Amino acid sequence: MVTKRQLGIAVIIIGLLAILGDVVVDLTGAGRWSGFGPLQQVGIGLSLVAIAVGGILVQLGDRPA
Amino acid sequence: MTSTLSRLLKGLGAALAVLAVLVYVSYLVVYVVYAVDLFRWPFDYDQGEGFELYDAILFSQGEWPYRDNAVYPYYASNYPPLFHLLIVPLLTVFGQRLIAGRLVSFAATFVTGGVIFAVVRRRVGGWLIPLISGLAFLASNYVYQIGPLCRMHMTMVMFETLAIALIAGFEHPRHGRRNLALGLLMLLCAGYTKQMAVFTVVAALSYVFLRDIRKAVAAGAALVVVAGAVFVFLNVVTRGHWWVNIIQANVNEFDYRQTMFLFGQWFRLHTVFALLAAGYLVYELFWDRLSPYSLWFFFSLGSGALSGKWGAGFGYFTTAVAAACLTSGLALGHLRNAGDRFQSASHKLRDAAPALLALLVPLLYLVQAPRMLHLPTSGPVFGSLARVLGVADELIEGDCATFQYHDAMGYTQLGHLLTEDDYAAGEEILDYVRTADGPALSEEAMFNLLVGEQVVTNPTQLLNLYKNNLLDTTDIVDRINQQEFGVVIFRAQFYPQPVLEAIGQNYQPVDHLCMNGFYYHILWPHRICSQ
Numbered sequence: 001m002v003t004k005r006q007l008g009i010a011v012i013i014i015g016l017l018a019i020l021g022d023v024v025v026d027l028t029g030a031g032r033w034s035g036f037g038p039l040q041q042v043g044i045g046l047s048l049v050a051i052a053v054g055g056i057l058v059q060l061g062d063r064p065a
Numbered sequence: 066m067t068s069t070l071s072r073l074l075k076g077l078g079a080a081l082a083v084l085a086v087l088v089y090v091s092y093l094v095v096y097v098v099y100a101v102d103l104f105r106w107p108f109d110y111d112q113g114e115g116f117e118l119y120d121a122i123l124f125s126q127g128e129w130p131y132r133d134n135a136v137y138p139y140y141a142s143n144y145p146p147l148f149h150l151l152i153v154p155l156l157t158v159f160g161q162r163l164i165a166g167r168l169v170s171f172a173a174t175f176v177t178g179g180v181i182f183a184v185v186r187r188r189v190g191g192w193l194i195p196l197i198s199g200l201a202f203l204a205s206n207y208v209y210q211i212g213p214l215c216r217m218h219m220t221m222v223m224f225e226t227l228a229i230a231l232i233a234g235f236e237h238p239r240h241g242r243r244n245l246a247l248g249l250l251m252l253l254c255a256g257y258t259k260q261m262a263v264f265t266v267v268a269a270l271s272y273v274f275l276r277d278i279r280k281a282v283a284a285g286a287a288l289v290v291v292a293g294a295v296f297v298f299l300n301v302v303t304r305g306h307w308w309v310n311i312i313q314a315n316v317n318e319f320d321y322r323q324t325m326f327l328f329g330q331w332f333r334l335h336t337v338f339a340l341l342a343a344g345y346l347v348y349e350l351f352w353d354r355l356s357p358y359s360l361w362f363f364f365s366l367g368s369g370a371l372s373g374k375w376g377a378g379f380g381y382f383t384t385a386v387a388a389a390c391l392t393s394g395l396a397l398g399h400l401r402n403a404g405d406r407f408q409s410a411s412h413k414l415r416d417a418a419p420a421l422l423a424l425l426v427p428l429l430y431l432v433q434a435p436r437m438l439h440l441p442t443s444g445p446v447f448g449s450l451a452r453v454l455g456v457a458d459e460l461i462e463g464d465c466a467t468f469q470y471h472d473a474m475g476y477t478q479l480g481h482l483l484t485e486d487d488y489a490a491g492e493e494i495l496d497y498v499r500t501a502d503g504p505a506l507s508e509e510a511m512f513n514l515l516v517g518e519q520v521v522t523n524p525t526q527l528l529n530l531y532k533n534n535l536l537d538t539t540d541i542v543d544r545i546n547q548q549e550f551g552v553v554i555f556r557a558q559f560y561p562q563p564v565l566e567a568i569g570q571n572y573q574p575v576d577h578l579c580m581n582g583f584y585y586h587i588l589w590p591h592r593i594c595s596q
Contacts, residue, residue, distance in 0.1 A: 001275070002274065002278070039321050053350070057350070064275075064354055065275045065354065065355055
């Protein structure tokens with residue numbers, strides 16, 4: 001059984017990986033736009049939301065997810 | 066709250082509940098009227114229907130539709146086989162006609178609505194919320210428009226809904242293993258109906274993972290092994306054409322603006338359901354345990370995110386519609402049942418909560434209903450109704466006709482009823498095919514099938530392959546240059562550029578016919594026109 005804390009940690013990791021992916025796309029120039037394009041901005045926004053949600057879940061401790 | 070006021074509110078709530086049921090049943094009537102109109106129509110209503118039927122015909126003849134697109138007749142399917150296989154038995158009843166596939170898809174929408182009703186009723190009880198949850202799915206503009214088409218999308222949604230409903234019971238003390246096995250089978254069926262079901266697969270396995278990691282790993286492994294074995298088998302027997310047509314050809318350009326537009330449209334049309342479902346997801350995430358339904362709603366938005374792909378459209382949101390209708394029903398049921406828990410609270414709260422909820426639930430459904438408004442606007446019944454609702458003049462303009470149809474989503478190519486002029490134009494086009502002195506190169510398959518000819522080309526598939534550098538156009542261009550095709554029929558002209566150029570050099574337009582709101586361009590080879 002997965003707890004809310006474990007789910008929160010997983011969500012935070014996914015959010016951080018998504019931000020890393022956005023940055024890598026920008027550094028390697030893989031995207032169509034120079035700088036942060038609209039898709040990257042959406043990605044960063046959703047990732048920040050995910051990290052915030054994950055943080056709250058971590059606080060909820062060992063309750064079952 | 067006085068008992069008189071409480072009784073008054075409950076009475077008002079009952080009246081609103083009856084009104085809400087009538088409204089959603091009315092949507093059901095409109096849906097059936099549209100479906101019956103489509104069942105009579107022998108031609109493609111949506112581009113691609115004829116190709117789905119042709120895939121079923123090929124299966125019925127013991128042939129694979131996954132082929133080399135570079136050789137005559139330059140045809141291959143870009144979808145998995147299950148929907149087409151479901152059509153095969155109906156071909157013996159209806160012949161090689163679109164009604165066979167349209168009935169399968171139409172029935173699938175009712176199965177989906179029925180499963181939504183059953184799940185909500187089992188979880189929250191009562192009749193109003195489960196009934197409207199099921200009817201709401203059929204009332205959705207998206208489900209209405211594509212439900213009765215010979216397309217595989219709604220059949221995929223049916224399998225997805227069944228899968229989620231079954232996997233929700235994987236911990237049942239007696240039937241848990243059966244539920245999980247059947248749920249995995251439904252996921253397999255969904256994936257082999259349309260590839261997009263992968264998001265429901267992730268949702269279902271995520272739910273099992275949260276509750277029982279070992280079982281989730283075992284279930285996921287079993288699904289991968291079986292699905293993979295089927296995949297490899299299909300690829301081997303089709304000599305690699307399965308992989309090219311199903312996977313490589315479907316890698317298309319992506320336009321994020323299309324995704325944003327469609328997300329906004331989906332939300333605008335299904336606002337109350339979406340907000341209730343999202344609220345239920347948040348509630349379960351922080352205050353309760355995540356159910357498979359909330360997870361399904363969350364992951365179904367992922368398939369919506371793919372709607373920016375070239376060739377995609379609002380159909381990519383039909384899974385999200387099903388998930389929202391189901392989960393919103395659970396949310397409202399939970400809210401209503403929470404009101405019952407006020408029995409132990411203060412006297413005022415104990416009386417007020419059920420009365421207010423009896424009013425709130427039907428009111429929310431009535432607030433949602435007009436957001437999905439869609440109906441024909443002509444005829445003695447619908448014409449009058451459209452005038453009463455004030456939408457008689459808010460019609461949709463096709464390329465060459467004004468559709469006597471109103472839809473809250475704005476412009477759409479689907480949903481309107483067909484006219485006598487459409488039937489007449491279809492017969493004229495068929496005459497061109499019948500009298501041609503060579504095979505017809507038609508952008509829609511039914512013009513070939515209705516005169517007993519082989520289907521030549523699946524244009525969008527050719528275009529997909531060409532854009533991915535996977536198509537050799539030499540042979541088809543040679544045939545066009547030799548003017549071997551007796552007639553070319555264009556609509557959207559979704560062909561690879563070399564093919565269009567060759568047609569432009571060797572064929573010339575002889576007629577333009579307006580059918581179903583679109584111009585169909587008839588082209589003859591120069592060798593005929595110069596006679």
